[in-house]
Amino acid sequence: MIEKVLKGNSKYWMWLAFLSAFIAVGAICYLRQFIIGMGLTGMGRDLSWGLYISQFTFLVGVAAGGLMLVLPYYIHNYKVFGRLTILGEFLAIAAIIMCLMFIMADIGQPLRGLNMMLHPTPNSMLFWDMMVLLGYLGLNIICAWVILTAERKQVKPPKWVYIFVYASIPFAVSIHTVTAMLYCGLPGRHFWLSAITAPRFLASAFAAGPALIIIACLIMKRVANFDAGKEAIKKLTTIIMYAALVNAFFVGLEFFVGFYSNVPGHKHALQYLFFGLEHHGILYNNLVPFMWTSVFLCFGGLALFAYMKITKVYNELLIGIGCAGIFIALWLDKGLGFVMGGLVVSPLDEIVEYVPTANEIGITLGIWATGILLVTLLFKIAVDVEHEVEA
Amino acid sequence: MDKQRRKFLKVAGATALAGISAPAVVKLTASDALASSEHAAPAADAHEGANGHGDAPKGIRLGLVIDMRKLYGKPELLDKAVAACNKAHNIPHFDNKKDEIKWIWKAPFENVFPEHSQYHPADTAKDNDFLVLCNHCDEPPCVRVCPTKATFKIEANGIIAMDYHRCIGCRFCMMGCPYGARSFNWFDPRPHVKEFNPEFPTRMRGVVEKCNFCGERLAKGLEPACVEAVKEDEAITFGDLNDPESEIRKVLAENTTIQRKPSLGTKPSVFYIV
Amino acid sequence: MYNKGTIIPGLAIFVLIVTSPLWLNAFMTGSTVPKVELPPGGETKCIASATVMRSSHMQILNEWRDDVLRDANRIAVTVDGKEYRKGLQMACMECHTNKEKFCDACHEYVSVKPYCWDCHLSPTLAATKKETL
Numbered sequence: 090m091i092e093k094v095l096k097g098n099s100k101y102w103m104w105l106a107f108l109s110a111f112i113a114v115g116a117i118c119y120l121r122q123f124i125i126g127m128g129l130t131g132m133g134r135d136l137s138w139g140l141y142i143s144q145f146t147f148l149v150g151v152a153a154g155g156l157m158l159v160l161p162y163y164i165h166n167y168k169v170f171g172r173l174t175i176l177g178e179f180l181a182i183a184a185i186i187m188c189l190m191f192i193m194a195d196i197g198q199p200l201r202g203l204n205m206m207l208h209p210t211p212n213s214m215l216f217w218d219m220m221v222l223l224g225y226l227g228l229n230i231i232c233a234w235v236i237l238t239a240e241r242k243q244v245k246p247p248k249w250v251y252i253f254v255y256a257s258i259p260f261a262v263s264i265h266t267v268t269a270m271l272y273c274g275l276p277g278r279h280f281w282l283s284a285i286t287a288p289r290f291l292a293s294a295f296a297a298g299p300a301l302i303i304i305a306c307l308i309m310k311r312v313a314n315f316d317a318g319k320e321a322i323k324k325l326t327t328i329i330m331y332a333a334l335v336n337a338f339f340v341g342l343e344f345f346v347g348f349y350s351n352v353p354g355h356k357h358a359l360q361y362l363f364f365g366l367e368h369h370g371i372l373y374n375n376l377v378p379f380m381w382t383s384v385f386l387c388f389g390g391l392a393l394f395a396y397m398k399i400t401k402v403y404n405e406l407l408i409g410i411g412c413a414g415i416f417i418a419l420w421l422d423k424g425l426g427f428v429m430g431g432l433v434v435s436p437l438d439e440i441v442e443y444v445p446t447a448n449e450i451g452i453t454l455g456i457w458a459t460g461i462l463l464v465t466l467l468f469k470i471a472v473d474v475e476h477e478v479e480a
Numbered sequence: 481m482d483k484q485r486r487k488f489l490k491v492a493g494a495t496a497l498a499g500i501s502a503p504a505v506v507k508l509t510a511s512d513a514l515a516s517s518e519h520a521a522p523a524a525d526a527h528e529g530a531n532g533h534g535d536a537p538k539g540i541r542l543g544l545v546i547d548m549r550k551l552y553g554k555p556e557l558l559d560k561a562v563a564a565c566n567k568a569h570n571i572p573h574f575d576n577k578k579d580e581i582k583w584i585w586k587a588p589f590e591n592v593f594p595e596h597s598q599y600h601p602a603d604t605a606k607d608n609d610f611l612v613l614c615n616h617c618d619e620p621p622c623v624r625v626c627p628t629k630a631t632f633k634i635e636a637n638g639i640i641a642m643d644y645h646r647c648i649g650c651r652f653c654m655m656g657c658p659y660g661a662r663s664f665n666w667f668d669p670r671p672h673v674k675e676f677n678p679e680f681p682t683r684m685r686g687v688v689e690k691c692n693f694c695g696e697r698l699a700k701g702l703e704p705a706c707v708e709a710v711k712e713d714e715a716i717t718f719g720d721l722n723d724p725e726s727e728i729r730k731v732l733a734e735n736t737t738i739q740r741k742p743s744l745g746t747k748p749s750v751f752y753i754v
Numbered sequence: 755m756y757n758k759g760t761i762i763p764g765l766a767i768f769v770l771i772v773t774s775p776l777w778l779n780a781f782m783t784g785s786t787v788p789k790v791e792l793p794p795g796g797e798t799k800c801i802a803s804a805t806v807m808r809s810s811h812m813q814i815l816n817e818w819r820d821d822v823l824r825d826a827n828r829i830a831v832t833v834d835g836k837e838y839r840k841g842l843q844m845a846c847m848e849c850h851t852n853k854e855k856f857c858d859a860c861h862e863y864v865s866v867k868p869y870c871w872d873c874h875l876s877p878t879l880a881a882t883k884k885e886t887l
Contacts, residue, residue, distance in 0.1 A: 441578075
């Protein structure tokens with residue numbers, strides 16, 4: 090099936106070339122970081138996790154988001170998602186590969202990465218995160234490939250593959266739960282030390298993943314003659330609405346706990362993210378515009394969806410705008426605010442703001458471009474197989 | 481023919497997979513891995529108070545008492561202790577604050593003890609810097625989170641040590657440490673070391689480092705470099721916290737001491753008399 | 755045979771690339787077996803015989819590393835009444851003060867790149883930034 094990626098029209102190749110340019114820049118930036126050192130990033134002694142880890146965290150969510158397609162189809166036999174589940178699985182594969190790339194970009198001694206397996210340490214959440222991520226990656230590769238092959242041959246998928254399909258469902262939940270546990274079990278990091286971190290991650294994942302799939306479907310309808318079906322898209326927007334609302338509700342709860350308890354550690358991060366934090370007469374508020382953009386995009390997207398539901402309008406442009414809004418909102422919330430907000434007050438009660446450097450952003454864009462390229466190739470395979478079967 | 485080939489491929493694949501995962505499984509089932517998870521898990525003790533301090537564990541547990549009363553108004557003594565450590569351990573100096581490497585350093589009271597901040601602090605707290613270093617906790621969160629056991633507790637003496645050969649530089653320990661005691665080598669440290677101590681290595685780029693309670697000096701029967709530097713003023717007492725006859729226990733018994741962030745349950749081994 | 759014109763040159767190039775180490779070895783000089791010398795101080799004894807040291811110094815160093823760092827066992831090794839502290843800098847380089855000859859000559863010859871010297875200081879390097887009183 091892999092040969093499908095080698096045939097495409099000029100637009101397809103232009104798109105791949107466009108992405109490759111970013112990948113090339115990212116590779117050069119990474120080479121610089123590899124040779125000169127992690128000091129080329131904006132991270133430092135007091136704020137030692139940054140853009141890479143936050144992208145990793147967000148993308149684990151995107152990978153887990155595929156669950157919202159797999160679960161209704163395989164457990165509830167919701168046939169409408171039939172054409173979409175494979176996209177959810179392929180998206181998960183690409184997202185996890187991006188996660189692994191971000192981890193490799195983030196560690197100081199990437200060549201020693203295998204130490205994680207040579208010296209397995211069950212008390213470290215990072216060890217378990219590696220286990221569930223590799224497990225979920227393997228499950229998705231098996232499921233997607235076997236089911237797509239069966240579809241191409243127009244036979245039923247072998248029965249054994251359903252064991253892997255069902256196993257992938259708890260795995261999807263586990264990847265984001267364990268990723269949340271990287272954060273929420275650390276003493277002294279008050280913003281993260283919250284039992285609601287994992288549920289909040291899952292809620293935002295179940296909105297961000299499907300939003301990305303809708304955007305991809307709308308694009309593919311125009312460029313690849315692939316129609317996911319009106320009903321499937323509508324159902325997905327409903328899922329996104331609920332998930333985004335639950336996420337907003339959880340953020341609201343964090344606000345209540347922080348500000349009503351008035352415990353400084355619990356409210357500092359939120360204060361910094363949304364209003365700016367004053368310390369020794371200096372106001373630190375780098376992220377305030379980003380966080381309010383996130384709030385407006387999230388509720389704007391929700392309002393747009395609600396309007397379409399109430400008036401029973403089905404407008405693909407509006408759906409696309411709504412999905413993009415919510416996706417960006419959740420990226421700002423989790424892919425930017427969560428990590429940086431949680432680290433802004435150092436263990437010695439100093440305030441250190443983080444600004445990523447150009448080199449760091451170059452690597453980040455390069456990895457994103459690699460992921461989008463992978464998604465393009467995988468979706469091309471899926472869509473071409475569909476076309477072949479139809480023909 | 482074809483069937484045989486498929487069978488062969490299946491068996492070969494399964495064998496390869498087993499081969500790859502075997503070392504991990506073997507190590508996990510070996511007692512070593514389990515032992516480390518045991519002591520890393522917080523002890524459930526029936527008599528624990530709010531800060532989790534129950535009965536003190538047995539065995540040697542090295543610790544420090546820093547008597548700030550003897551250091552007030554003498555910032556040069558703090559500098560002396562810091563310089564002694566920097567020299568003993570080939571610690572590099574970076575001008576940019578974000579690249580700094582610090583094993584022991586000085587900081588204002590409100591930063592060292594943020595939970596003790598108040599509107600009207602004592603003059604001693606306002607006017608003086610305090611010494612800060614790794615607390616060599618009895619329940620170290622950094623050890624709990626390390627994915628490769630590159631940082632671990634030496635059971636023989638309670639020191640929280642680093643194995644720089646193994647560290648992958650994920651900086652999870654820096655997230656876990658609530659005391660900011662760990663530094664990451666953002667650049668190659670060597671060009672930034674002022675003078676080399678030929679008895680001690682430097683570190684390399686991309687690993688995390690921290691105070692080692694001068695394990696290499698203890699082996700020679702010496703006290704830690706910082707303790708020795710302020711010896712004349714008897715400002716720092718070093719010793720075994722579990723030995724009721726030790727000098728450090730006498731100091732602890734005779735004075736009211738405080739620890740940094742005791743409410744986090746890390747049980748620090750560094751105490752302050754303020 | 756189809757595509758004879760491409761296949762045969764292709765095969766020839768392939769064989770040439772695969773056997774390139776042999777050709778490089780045959781036509782290039784400079785890879786002579788390094789000469790072994792005694793340390794500059796004239797010391798003739800080590801913790802084990804030269805054969806053992808040659809074949810297993812890496813295992814010994816790994817054991818020492820784990821002893822010293824992980825198990826807090828820094829007790830010196832005593833061989834023939836002489837004490838050796840466990841450590842690359844503290845034992846080996848005390849006698850073999852010439853890392854360039856003692857370590858690098860053979861490591862380069864067999865093309866291994868141990869990472870010892872990323873952290874550990876060779877006597878030459880340590881002398882470059884000496885205590886200035």
